[in-house]
Amino acid sequence: MIFGAILAGGVGSRMNIPDMPKQFLPLGDKPIIVHTLEKFLTCGRFDCVYIGVHADWVTYMNDLVKKYTPSSADRVRIVAGGADRNGTILNIINDIESNYGEDEKNIIVTHDSVRPFVTIRMIEENIDAALEFGAVDTVCAAVDTIVSSEDGKVISEIPDRSKMYQGQTPQSFRISVLKDLYNSLSDDEKKTLTDACKICVVRDFPVHLVEGSITNLKITTTGDYKIAQAMLGCLKAED
Amino acid sequence: MINQVYQLISPKVFSIKYTDLSFSDKVIVRPEFLAVCHADQRYFLGQRDIKVLNQKLPMALIHECCGKVVYDPTGKLSVGQRVVMIPNTPIRKNDVIYENYDKGSYFLSSGHDGFMREFVELDSDRVVAYDNVDPRVAAITEFVSVGVHASTRFDLIAHQNRDRIGIWGDGSLSYTVANILKSRFPESKICVVGMDKRKLSHFSFVDETYLSTDIPENFEVDHAFECCGGEGSYYAIEDVIKYINPQGTLMLMGVSENKVGINTRMVLEKGMTLVGCSRSGRADFEKAVELMENEDFQRRMKVIIFEDEPVRSIGDICRVMANDLTTPFKTVFKWDI
Numbered sequence: 073m074i075f076g077a078i079l080a081g082g083v084g085s086r087m088n089i090p091d092m093p094k095q096f097l098p099l100g101d102k103p104i105i106v107h108t109l110e111k112f113l114t115c116g117r118f119d120c121v122y123i124g125v126h127a128d129w130v131t132y133m134n135d136l137v138k139k140y141t142p143s144s145a146d147r148v149r150i151v152a153g154g155a156d157r158n159g160t161i162l163n164i165i166n167d168i169e170s171n172y173g174e175d176e177k178n179i180i181v182t183h184d185s186v187r188p189f190v191t192i193r194m195i196e197e198n199i200d201a202a203l204e205f206g207a208v209d210t211v212c213a214a215v216d217t218i219v220s221s222e223d224g225k226v227i228s229e230i231p232d233r234s235k236m237y238q239g240q241t242p243q244s245f246r247i248s249v250l251k252d253l254y255n256s257l258s259d260d261e262k263k264t265l266t267d268a269c270k271i272c273v274v275r276d277f278p279v280h281l282v283e284g285s286i287t288n289l290k291i292t293t294t295g296d297y298k299i300a301q302a303m304l305g306c307l308k309a310e311d
Numbered sequence: 312m313i314n315q316v317y318q319l320i321s322p323k324v325f326s327i328k329y330t331d332l333s334f335s336d337k338v339i340v341r342p343e344f345l346a347v348c349h350a351d352q353r354y355f356l357g358q359r360d361i362k363v364l365n366q367k368l369p370m371a372l373i374h375e376c377c378g379k380v381v382y383d384p385t386g387k388l389s390v391g392q393r394v395v396m397i398p399n400t401p402i403r404k405n406d407v408i409y410e411n412y413d414k415g416s417y418f419l420s421s422g423h424d425g426f427m428r429e430f431v432e433l434d435s436d437r438v439v440a441y442d443n444v445d446p447r448v449a450a451i452t453e454f455v456s457v458g459v460h461a462s463t464r465f466d467l468i469a470h471q472n473r474d475r476i477g478i479w480g481d482g483s484l485s486y487t488v489a490n491i492l493k494s495r496f497p498e499s500k501i502c503v504v505g506m507d508k509r510k511l512s513h514f515s516f517v518d519e520t521y522l523s524t525d526i527p528e529n530f531e532v533d534h535a536f537e538c539c540g541g542e543g544s545y546y547a548i549e550d551v552i553k554y555i556n557p558q559g560t561l562m563l564m565g566v567s568e569n570k571v572g573i574n575t576r577m578v579l580e581k582g583m584t585l586v587g588c589s590r591s592g593r594a595d596f597e598k599a600v601e602l603m604e605n606e607d608f609q610r611r612m613k614v615i616i617f618e619d620e621p622v623r624s625i626g627d628i629c630r631v632m633a634n635d636l637t638t639p640f641k642t643v644f645k646w647d648i
Binding site: 099111114140141143191193230289303 | 312313315326327329330331332333334339341381383384390391429430623647648
């Protein structure tokens with residue numbers, strides 16, 4: 073079976089809007105996360121689309137699903153998020169296994185709720201590649217030269233730009249592979265994880281690449297939010 | 312959800328417009344294969360009058376397209392059902408005037424965004440389901456439906472002497488009309504007049520082909536279809552008037568940017584009927600799908616289809632449009648955006 077997993081566990085502290093996580097901010101006529109959910113629901117290959125959201129916002133998210141996607145509500149499940157991103161993914165996997173059982177072939181397509189500009193092409197290619205290879209990351213070839221610095225003061229290294237990519241989402245996995253690799257990590261190794269693909273990379277499990285897009289923007293800061301509004305033609309002068 | 316619309320903003324320049332698309336009372340379709348029409352090329356190359364370009368751009372091109380249903384609020388079409396999409400959009404029901412000529416009807420890719428979009432939302436009567444057609448062929452259903460429309464009107468208007476029907480032109484439209492006429496009027500002899508021997512050689516299923524420079528003096532047809540357009544319209548119409556039998560019907564199908572001189576003295580003398588035909592409506596699409604489900608008909612259409620590499624970016628769109636200029640017939644491509 074094929075599952076979507078929209079990750080919305082964070083509380084959005086970086087945007088200085090303390091009362092509402094950023095994925096619930098309006099973009100045009102609806103919250104950012106609803107745009108993302110609708111795009112996932114256009115993919116008929118998903119048996120179920122999960123949303124992992126902070127426990128305090130589960131009821132609110134439920135209301136949004138009923139309001140904006142009532143005809144597809146039976147394909148959506150909402151799960152309380154974990155302590156971090158991978159914790160949220162594992163909570164979703166636990167729910168999948170309790171409700172649908174375990175199957176070696178099950179795959180999960182994880183995605184940031186605050187990337188509403190994801191395209192159906194990226195989702196479809198994630199599914200195809202996850203079915204074939206077991207682990208997939210969506211990336212965008214680096215446009216700017218990447219500079220690395222150990223101390224933040226001087227350049228340590230300038231890697232070959234042609235080999236540099238920026239990681240986006242979706243990130244997709246065969247659930248059995250992701251679980252086994254994660255469980256094999258020590259607590260110290262788990263602390264180094266910045267995203268789910270790193271679980272595979274740490275254990276040398278090959279992660280295949282799907283072409284993302286610079287427009288697959290992650291809305292993290294107020295500036296990103298304004299760019300997203302401008303892209304959709306809904307940035308007002310007072311914004 | 313956020314939808315991507317690939318608009319031509321000026322000749323050869325595309326830009327992505329982002330729009331909000333909701334799950335509402337409309338059917339949502341994911342385009343699968345698209346086909347290029349001469350009309351798209353005229354916008355792409357900037358060959359329309361500058362006033363027209365200024366008025367109609369920015370606009371998404373392409374009105375020949377098939378896709379898969381991702382959402383149907385009526386529940387009539389299941390998710391994943393393959394459909395062809397009708398670009399003509401009437402604003403009222405009219406029992407006398409065809410929907411493609413009715414006042415107020417508009418056309419997607421002429422003043423309204425065409426099908427170069429991530430998703431297309433349409434009223435449920437603007438999609439026609441199909442099953443037994445290769446989607447590469449289904450992509451040109453609109454093109455076939457235009458021929459169906461002309462042949463339907465021909466059947467209603469032309470007198471019953473239909474022994475020989477002439478088609479002027481040797482391009483995709485002529486080929487498609489010939490295929491349709493051969494299928495709908497099997498008793499009639501279909502004669503095609505063209506300018507290119509190589510292109511005429513594709514018309515394996517018609518009864519006679521002639522080079523326009525080599526038409527026998529005693530050549531005659533009962534009725535005719537003009538499928539040239541452009542500069543060729545004048546010469547084709549001139550020929551038809553010369554070779555058509557009294558009270559013959561001429562179906563005009565080729566688009567010309569310039570005014571075309573017509574020998575009205577002879578039109579009057581022969582009592583001819585000239586019928587303008589453009590675009591098509593739902594009934595024509597349904598008939599086109601029915602025709603294409605016939606294996607022979609479909610195989611013949613495949614002969615004039617060139618499949619270009621899939622399109623994943625704006626650069627790919629420009630590549631397809633450029634490649635289309637170098638191929639003699641229809642260019643079809645997978646929409647992978």
